Structure formats: C-alpha cells, structure tokens
Amino acid sequence: MKFLTPIAGTGHCGIFLVRMLGSIRPERELLLSTLQQTYLIGARSLVIIMICGFFVGMVLSLQSINALQQFGASDQVSLLVGKSLFRELGPVLTALLFAGRAGTSVSAEIGLMKATSQLEAMKLMAIDPVRRIALPRFLAGMLSLPLLTAMFNAFAILGAVMFSIGVEGLDPGIFWSKLQHGVYFGKDFVGGVWKSVVFGGLVSLVAVYFGYYAKPTGEGVGTATTQTVVLSSVLVLVFDFIMTSFLI
Amino acid sequence: MPEPIIKISHLVFKRGDKAILDDVSMDIERGSIVAIMGPSGVGKTTILRLITGQLLPQQGSVEVNGRDVSQMSRRELYDCRKDIGVLLQDGALFTDLTVFENIATPLREHTRLSEAEIEERVLQKLESVGLSGSQDLMPHSLSGGMARRVALARAVILDPKIVLFDEPLTGLDPIAMSTIGHLIRETNDRLGLTSVIVTHNVAQMEKLVDRCFILGYGKLIAEGRPQDLVHSANPAVKQFMNGLVEGPLSFRNQFAAGETA
Numbered sequence: 301m302k303f304l305t306p307i308a309g310t311g312h313c314g315i316f317l318v319r320m321l322g323s324i325r326p327e328r329e330l331l332l333s334t335l336q337q338t339y340l341i342g343a344r345s346l347v348i349i350m351i352c353g354f355f356v357g358m359v360l361s362l363q364s365i366n367a368l369q370q371f372g373a374s375d376q377v378s379l380l381v382g383k384s385l386f387r388e389l390g391p392v393l394t395a396l397l398f399a400g401r402a403g404t405s406v407s408a409e410i411g412l413m414k415a416t417s418q419l420e421a422m423k424l425m426a427i428d429p430v431r432r433i434a435l436p437r438f439l440a441g442m443l444s445l446p447l448l449t450a451m452f453n454a455f456a457i458l459g460a461v462m463f464s465i466g467v468e469g470l471d472p473g474i475f476w477s478k479l480q481h482g483v484y485f486g487k488d489f490v491g492g493v494w495k496s497v498v499f500g501g502l503v504s505l506v507a508v509y510f511g512y513y514a515k516p517t518g519e520g521v522g523t524a525t526t527q528t529v530v531l532s533s534v535l536v537l538v539f540d541f542i543m544t545s546f547l548i
Numbered sequence: 549m550p551e552p553i554i555k556i557s558h559l560v561f562k563r564g565d566k567a568i569l570d571d572v573s574m575d576i577e578r579g580s581i582v583a584i585m586g587p588s589g590v591g592k593t594t595i596l597r598l599i600t601g602q603l604l605p606q607q608g609s610v611e612v613n614g615r616d617v618s619q620m621s622r623r624e625l626y627d628c629r630k631d632i633g634v635l636l637q638d639g640a641l642f643t644d645l646t647v648f649e650n651i652a653t654p655l656r657e658h659t660r661l662s663e664a665e666i667e668e669r670v671l672q673k674l675e676s677v678g679l680s681g682s683q684d685l686m687p688h689s690l691s692g693g694m695a696r697r698v699a700l701a702r703a704v705i706l707d708p709k710i711v712l713f714d715e716p717l718t719g720l721d722p723i724a725m726s727t728i729g730h731l732i733r734e735t736n737d738r739l740g741l742t743s744v745i746v747t748h749n750v751a752q753m754e755k756l757v758d759r760c761f762i763l764g765y766g767k768l769i770a771e772g773r774p775q776d777l778v779h780s781a782n783p784a785v786k787q788f789m790n791g792l793v794e795g796p797l798s799f800r801n802q803f804a805a806g807e808t809a
Contacts, residue, residue, distance in 0.1 A: 329656070413643075421640035424600055425654045425702075426626040432657075 323431035333436035341402040342444030353452035357459025378475045379482040381460045386488040390453040395499035399532040403507035407528040410511025411521035434508045441504025449496040506532040553578040559608035570766040581743040583753045586763035592746040633703030633711040639695040641687040648683035673701040693724030713745040
C-alpha cells in the first residue's frame with residue numbers, strides 16, 4: 301500500500317503539530333528560547349536573503365523594462381516589480397531560500413541531538429523535547445519568515461531602484477509615485493505577509509518533524525535534511541497556489 | 549528484608565516473537581549499588597528502559613518506590629522520573645550548552661529557584677565530581693572521563709533517589725574508570741542513593757558493587773555478591789566472570805538459541 305504512506309505521514313505530522321501546539325505554556329523560558337532561535341535561524345539568514353533580494357529586484361526590472369519598452373510603457377516598471385514582488389516572488393523565494401538555509405540546519409540539528417541521545421536524556425529528565433526543542437524552533441520559523449520576506453522585498457525594491465533609475469535613467473518621481481499608488485497595502489502587501497507566515501510555519505514544521513523522527517544515524521540525519529528541503533519546497537509552491545486562489 | 553526500592557517481577561519483554569527478557573525477577577535494595585551484567589545484547593539496557601518506563605513489558609511488572617511504572621499516566625511517569633537520575637552511554641550532554649547550563653537544565657525546568665541558588669547548587673555538584681572551574685567549557689572540549697563526570701553531576705542535581713548508569717565505564721582509560729567507580733560509590737553513600745549499573749566490566753564491578761545480577765539468554769542466571777559469583781560453580785557464570793571463550797554463553801550457543809545482538 302505504497303500510496304498510503306504519504307497520507308499516513310501527513311496524519312502523523314498533523315498529530316505532531318497538535319502535540320507541539322498543545323505544549324505551549326505562557327512562560328519566560330519559551331519566550332527566551334524562541335527569541336534565541338529567531339536569532340539563530342532568522343537573523344543568520346539575513347545576508348543571503350538581502351543579496352538574493354537585491355539581485356531579484358535588478359533582474360525583475362531589467363526584464364520588465366525590456367518588455368514594457370515595446371509598448372512605450374517602461375515608466376510602469378515599479379508597478380510591475382512591486383506587485384509581483386509583494387504578492388508572489390517575495391514570500392515564495394524567501395521561503396525557498398529559508399528552507400535551504402534554515403530548514404536544513406534545524407532538521408540536522410534535531411536529528412543529531414537524537415543520534416547522540418540528547419533527546420532521550422531530556423525525556424529521562426522529565427523534560428518534553430517537543431516543548432523544549434521542537435516548539436521554539438517552529439515558532440521562530442513562523443516569526444522569522446515574514447520579517448525576512450520584508451527584508452527581501454526591501455532589498456528587491458532597492459535593486460529595482462538602482463537599475464531603473466541608476467542604470468536606465470527612469471524618472472525617480474514617476475517610479476515612486478507609481479509604486480505608491482499602484483501597490484495596495486491590504487491586497488498586495490498584507491496578502492504577501494499572510495502567505496509568508498503560512499510558509500514559515502510549513503517550512504519549520506517540516507524541518508522540525510523530519511529532524512525529530514530522523515533515524516538516529518548519520519545516514520538518517522542526511523536523509524532527514526534532504527527530505528526537509530524537497531518536501532518544504534514542494535509544499536511552499538502548492539500552498540502558494542492554494543492561498544493565491546483565495547486571496548486574489 | 550525492607551521493601552526494595554525497585555521490584556521487578558516476572559518480567560517478559562519481546563521484540564517481535566523474540567523474547568529479550570523472559571520471566572526475569574529482581575529486587576533492588578534501597579541504598580545499595582547493584583550491577584546488571586551479562587554479555588552484549590542480552591537485554592541489560594532494556595531493563596533500564598523498563599525501569600524508566602521508556603519501554604513497557606508484555607507481562608510482569610516493574611515497581612519503583614512501590615508503584616507500577618507501566619500503570620502510570622504520562623504525567624505521573626514524568627513525575628516519577630524526577631526521582632530517577634540517568635547517566636546514558638557517553639553522557640549525552642547537550643552539545644549546544646555549557647557545562648554549567650547542562651547541569652542547570654533540570655533545575656530550571658523543575659524548580660523555581662533563583663539564579664543565585666541555581667548557581668550555588670550547580671557549582672557545588674560540579675565540585676563534588678571534582679570539576680570545579682570547568683563550568684564555562686563546552687561539552688566538545690571535555691575528555692570522555694570529564695564528560696561522564698559532568699553527566700553524573702547533571703544526573704544527581706535534582707537529588708534523585710535512584711541513579712541508573714548505562715555502561716558508565718565503557719571507552720575510558722583505566723585511571724578514569726577507577727575514578728568514575730570511586731565517584732559512583734562516594735556519591736551513592738553521601739546522597740543516600742540507590743545505584744543501578746549496567747555494564748560488562750567484571751573487574752571494576754568486583755570492587756564497586758554490593759550485588760550483581762547476571763543475565764544470559766533473556767534469563768537471570770545468577771545473583772549475589774560479586775566475590776561469591778567469581779567462585780560460582782555455575783558454568784555460565786564462571787564463563788562470564790572469567791571471560792572464557794567456551795561455555796554456555798559462547799556466540800555459537802547464542803545463535804543456536806536464536807539470540808542475536
């Protein structure tokens with residue numbers, strides 16, 4: 301019954317999520333460890349996110365200007381870049397980068413803790429590793445990704461400005477006013493933030509889950525990290541379509 | 549005889565169809581140090597996991613402090629584990645925390661002590677295992693013996709009644725072995741613990757423990773004081789205590805009995 305495996309896996313993962321959320325207690329420890337993880341997986345992903353954002357902004361404006369020029373509409377470039385960024389490219393690309401940068405490290409870390417009996421030691425101290433290890437990483441992922449997406453978007457706009465205004469010589473006034481009037485706060489910006497919260501949850505859930513249930517061997521940890529990247533990337537794209545069809 | 553602190557009665561544990569433990573009974577007296585010994589793969593570690601409730605027996609019972617572990621709810625089990633310190637193989641220290649934080653983890657989780665009180669208790673435990681001044685080191689910079697001592701300090705930080713040791717001496721040099729051995733004895737007597745040691749190190753156990761249980765083929769084949777067991781007439785016990793190749797516990801016979809590691 302091979303086709304049942306993913307269904308069973310989804311159910312198992314869902315139970316894990318419920319268990320994780322059920323272990324939330326309003327306590328200082330949780331807040332501190334969530335913030336610490338936000339630093340470790342969020343802040344440390346900043347550089348790669350900013351660099352990628354910058355170049356995505358440049359290439360987007362390069363392509364858009366090229367296409368728009370044929371209709372004599374190259375002054376619309378900021379509108380095109382802004383809409384596609386805030387709605388789609390920002391959240392999705394950041395989530396994919398995040399899965400590769402942070403998702404893998406979370407699942408390798410937890411898998412390795414399991415392989416070296418640290419999770420078992422924790423259970424034996426009557427500490428629930430789901431609450432102490434998995435939960436802060438999951439929450440940190442959900443918190444980090446929207447923030448990283450905002451940084452990605454900001455740097456992409458910067459890239460677009462540098463290219464369109466600096467290189468192509470577009471009028472800055474037109475560039476900014478099109479962006480300001482054409483891109484809506486609610487539909488474009490908040491919609492994108494909403495997506496990135498969901499993607500953050502998805503990627504970190506997958507990372508934490510595969511790490512937690514990794515086989516406690518070197519090979520098992522390797523498999524878990526690979527599965528994390530593959531599955532979370534696929535899920536991000538699938539959920540992107542589903543969410544877009546509701547948000548649009 | 550006073551009520552034993554750990555009472556294992558007619559325990560049966562199977563993996564698949566194979567019985568790892570088959571009708572094993574042991575009484576472990578309060579305040580003593582006992583060793584559970586036997587060749588690799590006879591279910592020594594399995595017994596520890598049954599005592600901590602990580603595994604549940606198919607038949608029989610494990611009572612800790614008069615309460616059956618298999619009947620406990622998850623919450624009760626976690627409460628019960630606060631009274632049991634466990635030292636896993638290689639120590640299983642948290643690699644991302646300093647020595648201090650490693651030892652402080654159970655305190656932070658289970659007590660409401662102030663930071664000053666936590667510091668006082670951690671440093672005191674660290675001193676009792678002979679590692680004063682090492683609180684800021686990371687686990688990867690410790691030697692095997694030091695890591696084991698830190699793990700011991702962590703295992704007794706909540707002042708448990710029972711400490712379980714899973715192969716505490718494996719992989720250590722002879723001096724570190726004796727040091728850890730001494731430390732186990734000293735900690736046990738000073739804190740009034742009951743220690744259960746799973747091991748196959750016969751020489752150290754002769755010096756250290758009050759009572760030995762020897763397992764083979766999933767059965768308890770002997771129990772008694774180590775001095776007496778060395779001179780036992782039982783061929784399996786004789787083979788194990790003296791490390792003989794031929795005998796009832798030889799590999800050939802294990803396979804014949806369907807027993808693998």
